[in-house]
Amino acid sequence: MTTTPRSESPLPALPAGVPGPAYDRAAVGRGVVHLGVGGFHRSHQAVYFDRLLGLGHADWGITGVGVLAADRPLHTALRTQDGLYTLVLKHADGSIEASVVGSLVRLLLLDDDPEAVLAAMAAPSTRLVSMTITEGGYSTDKSTGRFRLDDALAADLAGPRPRTAFGLLAEALRRRRAAGTPPFTVVSCDNVESNGDLTRQTLLEFTRLQEAHTGDGLADWIAASVAFPNSMVDRITPATTDEDRRRLTAETGVTDRWPVVAEPYLQWVLEDRFSDARPPLADVGVQLVEDVRPYELMKLRLLNAGHQVMSYLGYLAGYRRVDEVMADPLFEQLVERYMRLEATPTLPPVPDTDLAGYRRTLLERFANPAVSDTLLRNCAEGSERIATFVLPVIRAQLAAGGPCDLAVLAVAAWARYAVGTDEDGRPIPVVDARLDRLVPLLRGPDGDPLAVLGLEEVFGDLGADERFRQAYVRAAGLLHRRGARRAVAELLGA
Ligand SMILES: NC(=O)c1ccc[n+]([C@@H]2O[C@H](COP(=O)([O-])OP(=O)(O)OC[C@H]3O[C@@H](n4cnc5c(N)ncnc54)[C@H](O)[C@@H]3O)[C@@H](O)[C@H]2O)c1
Numbered sequence: 001m002t003t004t005p006r007s008e009s010p011l012p013a014l015p016a017g018v019p020g021p022a023y024d025r026a027a028v029g030r031g032v033v034h035l036g037v038g039g040f041h042r043s044h045q046a047v048y049f050d051r052l053l054g055l056g057h058a059d060w061g062i063t064g065v066g067v068l069a070a071d072r073p074l075h076t077a078l079r080t081q082d083g084l085y086t087l088v089l090k091h092a093d094g095s096i097e098a099s100v101v102g103s104l105v106r107l108l109l110l111d112d113d114p115e116a117v118l119a120a121m122a123a124p125s126t127r128l129v130s131m132t133i134t135e136g137g138y139s140t141d142k143s144t145g146r147f148r149l150d151d152a153l154a155a156d157l158a159g160p161r162p163r164t165a166f167g168l169l170a171e172a173l174r175r176r177r178a179a180g181t182p183p184f185t186v187v188s189c190d191n192v193e194s195n196g197d198l199t200r201q202t203l204l205e206f207t208r209l210q211e212a213h214t215g216d217g218l219a220d221w222i223a224a225s226v227a228f229p230n231s232m233v234d235r236i237t238p239a240t241t242d243e244d245r246r247r248l249t250a251e252t253g254v255t256d257r258w259p260v261v262a263e264p265y266l267q268w269v270l271e272d273r274f275s276d277a278r279p280p281l282a283d284v285g286v287q288l289v290e291d292v293r294p295y296e297l298m299k300l301r302l303l304n305a306g307h308q309v310m311s312y313l314g315y316l317a318g319y320r321r322v323d324e325v326m327a328d329p330l331f332e333q334l335v336e337r338y339m340r341l342e343a344t345p346t347l348p349p350v351p352d353t354d355l356a357g358y359r360r361t362l363l364e365r366f367a368n369p370a371v372s373d374t375l376l377r378n379c380a381e382g383s384e385r386i387a388t389f390v391l392p393v394i395r396a397q398l399a400a401g402g403p404c405d406l407a408v409l410a411v412a413a414w415a416r417y418a419v420g421t422d423e424d425g426r427p428i429p430v431v432d433a434r435l436d437r438l439v440p441l442l443r444g445p446d447g448d449p450l451a452v453l454g455l456e457e458v459f460g461d462l463g464a465d466e467r468f469r470q471a472y473v474r475a476a477g478l479l480h481r482r483g484a485r486r487a488v489a490e491l492l493g494a
């Protein structure tokens, strides 16, 4: 995107049909700091804040922070565009709808200027710190839900300067407390159960460990005065491709180094609890509720676990995109049955929501051929995602004596996928932070298919549950003998 610095002039004229910020970006305040500016933040929270700015709530501009070194390329691209970028919505009829989002008014990389990041977080104008740091970023043992001091946080405990999201949160809140500045609200927008509670737990555990040296009582102050509302966030956002860039330019005339592409669907359900000032998010379509839990369980167990159920099996069967899998009636039936018979019975009633309608909408969203979501995106970090999304459904069904064979087949397919070769012996580019520990378990010389269930931080005590082990052996055997597609057909009785 060719733009000029915001201090000098507003946006250059955009082509007709591509709306951009109708507010003065130079006058926008910095009420939000976001940690982890990836695709999803730009297609979701930044869009809601752009709408707020458009309504004249000028305090709510965003400072986007890259915590990891890997964020540099995106930050570099966005900086050359003064933080502006194009949101490209892909409709099921194949058309695209482009608009320019202006709410990211400042970009900081932790590597370049850690002091500027901390100063932004400690500034009185900052009222909200949000984050998308992925499921793996919460230093939690999946099987117990308890805090686990990982290497990154341990380094933050020892080091002079924070390098992690939680180290930054602790230090920024310490500075605010010392300065008499009210705390900000912390909003996790990651797909993890009780994301606000989990953020609070990790931050309190971390600051308590720090207190062994500081003795400053920060943890009690955080516990008493900082709000961590839970949230449910939803918009399918695949990674941007060069084809997306080319098509945007060809169809609209906009040249953007890093547009974000997404489906039209958009949802944010957020608990109505704030530490201090509260952005009027209800005015821009956010559902503010007392308890987000029913909504988040619905989304995590139907949508995210649905992705898991289709993705490893679909990849092994030779598909590469979500819509391709869904176009196969057998896989459509797999996802539909998993959602209706295995996931839905584990859900509490969801206020004002027709679950059958929600499932129908999900099948339509998955089938949208224009979105081009890849199975590889949904298969990455599989050990984390299986544990976050699928195992809770299996646990609930085992406790209730209900069905979970399709979910167990998905777990066995994940283990088969993680071996790293598909059914024709072609290599699979497996991405998983636990790969070093996984591979010996998957390819062990004794070939014991159950060995992987011993990975406690993923399976916990489920790995020792006899009914789960039996179902897993059946599923793994079926996959081994029949291959993914036939295994699905056999379980469905199709
Ligand atoms: N993409 C989607 O469809 C979608 C939808 C809903 C929710 N989400 C949530 O958003 C998260 C990010 O998805 P995305 O599509 O933006 O991915 P992405 O790969 O585009 O961006 C991930 C961001 O997270 C940061 N990050 C990763 N690990 C981190 C860590 N340990 N500490 C700090 N920052 C870290 C990265 O640096 C990057 O900025 C997901 O993990 C999920 O929880 C994604």
Ligand SMILES: O=P(O)(O)OC[C@@H](O)[C@@H](O)[C@H](O)[C@H](O)CO
Binding pocket: 135, 191, 233, 234, 235, 236, 237, 303, 304, 305, 307, 377, 378, 385
């Ligand atoms: O991004 P993750 O790791 O939470 O999970 C992969 C997908 O299921 C997820 O990104 C969905 O597309 C998204 O949650 C839709 O809102």
